[in-house]
Amino acid sequence: GAVVSQHPSWVICKSGTSVKIECRSLDFQATTMFWYRQFPKQSLMLMATSNEGSKATYEQGVEKDKFLINHASLTLSTLTVTSAHPEDSSFYICSATTSGDPYEQYFGPGTRLTVT
Amino acid sequence: TQLLEQSPQFLSIQEGENLTVYCNSSSVFSSLQWYRQEPGEGPVLLVTVVTGGEVKKLKRLTFQFGDARKDSSLHITAAQPGDTGLYLCAGARDDKIIFGKGTRLHILP
Numbered sequence: 193g194a195v196v197s198q199h200p201s202w203v204i205c206k207s208g209t210s211v212k213i214e215c216r217s218l219d220f221q222a223t224t225m226f227w228y229r230q231f232p233k234q235s236l237m238l239m240a241t242s243n244e245g246s247k248a249t250y251e252q253g254v255e256k257d258k259f260l261i262n263h264a265s266l267t268l269s270t271l272t273v274t275s276a277h278p279e280d281s282s283f284y285i286c287s288a289t290t291s292g293d294p295y296e297q298y299f300g301p302g303t304r305l306t307v308t
Numbered sequence: 309t310q311l312l313e314q315s316p317q318f319l320s321i322q323e324g325e326n327l328t329v330y331c332n333s334s335s336v337f338s339s340l341q342w343y344r345q346e347p348g349e350g351p352v353l354l355v356t357v358v359t360g361g362e363v364k365k366l367k368r369l370t371f372q373f374g375d376a377r378k379d380s381s382l383h384i385t386a387a388q389p390g391d392t393g394l395y396l397c398a399g400a401r402d403d404k405i406i407f408g409k410g411t412r413l414h415i416l417p
Contacts, residue, residue, distance in 0.1 A: 235407055295356070297351075304348070
């Protein structure tokens with residue numbers, strides 16, 4: 193149980209275009225979903241926290257107009273990187289928590305974004 | 309300010325050896341999680357510890373939560389190449405989850 197999927201697993205896009213990444217909880221309803229960014233050989237950097245039906249809470253330094261998060265249902269959250277630039281290239285990972293324990297996170301497999 | 313310090317940052321040892329990874333803080337956490345992440349994949353939850361002094365075992369992995377709930381350790385007995393990965397601890401405090409920087413473990417066959 194507690195499986196989280198992400199789509200796409202990798203994407204290459206041109207500078208200036210937008211990219212949408214989907215995060216789905218497959219077998220449970222996610223109370224909260226998180227979006228992280230991870231640089232090579234580094235730990236996770238929390239970008240934002242989202243709850244279904246409400247606006248995402250962004251961490252300090254994360255541009256909410258650039259990284260649009262929509263949490264349309266209890267099983268789906270999307271991250272859209274708008275007007276992508278090469279410096280946005282990274283590994284983006286989502287996670288979700290269940291109602292059982294708000295602190296145990298179930299992570300998706302990640303999305304590798306490369307902006308050329 | 310790094311609220312959750314992990315040590316060592318890197319560790320490369322021979323198969324069969326034992327090792328311990330530490331996760332330390334000056335803050336009290338209501339719970340603490342350990343995750344393992346392999347390259348190109350998302351982290352996988354290994355364990356949650358909640359009670360001060362709690363010890364949990366997962367096959368060759370032993371997790372301990374400090375009595376004061378400020379620190380935790382992960383001990384691996386007879387390490388295997390399959391244990392290779394990035395080990396992350398995460399502490400829950402004030403409705404926030406704080407990740408350590410991780411310990412990159414490499415087990416040599």
